[in-house]
Amino acid sequence: MTAEAAPVAPLKRSRLNWVDSFLWGIRIGALVIIGVGLIGSLLSFAAGEGPTAGAWRDLIVAGLAQGAMYGLIALGYSMVYGVLGFINFAHGEVFMSGAMVGFFAANALASYGMWEGNPILALLIVLIIAMATSTTVAVLVERIAYRRLRNSPRLIPLITSIGVSFFLQYAFAGLFGVNIRTYPSLPPSMTGKIHFLGISIETTKALVIVVAVIAMIGLYQFVNRTKTGRAMRAVAEDKEIAALMGINVDRTIVTTFAVGGAMAGVAGVLWALLFRGVFFLTGFLPGIKAFTAAVLGGIGNIPGAMFGGVLLGLFEGVGPLLILGGLGIPGVSQLRDVVAFSALVLMLVFRPSGLFGERLSAEDRA
Numbered sequence: 079m080t081a082e083a084a085p086v087a088p089l090k091r092s093r094l095n096w097v098d099s100f101l102w103g104i105r106i107g108a109l110v111i112i113g114v115g116l117i118g119s120l121l122s123f124a125a126g127e128g129p130t131a132g133a134w135r136d137l138i139v140a141g142l143a144q145g146a147m148y149g150l151i152a153l154g155y156s157m158v159y160g161v162l163g164f165i166n167f168a169h170g171e172v173f174m175s176g177a178m179v180g181f182f183a184a185n186a187l188a189s190y191g192m193w194e195g196n197p198i199l200a201l202l203i204v205l206i207i208a209m210a211t212s213t214t215v216a217v218l219v220e221r222i223a224y225r226r227l228r229n230s231p232r233l234i235p236l237i238t239s240i241g242v243s244f245f246l247q248y249a250f251a252g253l254f255g256v257n258i259r260t261y262p263s264l265p266p267s268m269t270g271k272i273h274f275l276g277i278s279i280e281t282t283k284a285l286v287i288v289v290a291v292i293a294m295i296g297l298y299q300f301v302n303r304t305k306t307g308r309a310m311r312a313v314a315e316d317k318e319i320a321a322l323m324g325i326n327v328d329r330t331i332v333t334t335f336a337v338g339g340a341m342a343g344v345a346g347v348l349w350a351l352l353f354r355g356v357f358f359l360t361g362f363l364p365g366i367k368a369f370t371a372a373v374l375g376g377i378g379n380i381p382g383a384m385f386g387g388v389l390l391g392l393f394e395g396v397g398p399l400l401i402l403g404g405l406g407i408p409g410v411s412q413l414r415d416v417v418a419f420s421a422l423v424l425m426l427v428f429r430p431s432g433l434f435g436e437r438l439s440a441e442d443r444a
Contacts, residue, residue: 144352153380155368161334168246171362174247176215180211215246247359264282293341310334375434382433389421
């Protein structure tokens, strides 16, 4: 007697659904547009038209400086997401608070002559005050708005963060007014140019890049080399297991907000050095772009946030001329924001997890 053969399941044909087809259409269209734009820019440059080599160099340096600030702000988004699993949309206002209070400190120092007489010490004092302000605001936001929502569905703290963002904006508008506050002019010793490897770079932009790099390296070493940093990584991996190992989860989360706030305070002062003007909405657009940078690098990934910020700054600085200019689109200098947010769309289409990949907790991976 022979055993009856088991029925064989019919083979399923793998075929693209309409969503996949649509996404592939976007991918192919984006690659064609970028390719045509790049070719057009190269042909214009070869023909002696368009920006000169010096102009391209200045755009790259400006993009690096602005991208460094985006990276510093993006660190707060990635750190909070890594620990709590939600996006703190009020982080842009944490950045704004440091820049605003730093203005009053800079104004006071200028009235005493220190801003002109000893600019390095004056900037250091303003930096410390801005960091202290942003750190305080970040910790208060965590304690008052977020702590009781940790076990709530994720949509609730997300909506709460948007409400906190509006509250901080109009709280500062009520306290300090809605007018743009302009930082004192830097002394001539800090407004010239320095020469590095045969390249002339504005002193202010060089200072912004150097300070941002030092802050990023310091944070990376803090997270990876110190006991507190190891505790932060353990809580980001699994809060329950970390608590069983004796880690104070509440204190670690507060530390995460404080460190992210300190980085935002540094970015606030650097923003003031580059643009000087600050007001109650200063943090809105940089905050959204910093979130974009965090997604580009991989949300929850600290090195990814740093790299994503620099990449976004470069793309925003060079992209309008390099791609849109090559397509013959007029007024490309006014399309920086379009290019920046197009980078976010392209990243979500081509690699949703970001360049360096997301860093998710055990709960998020489950």
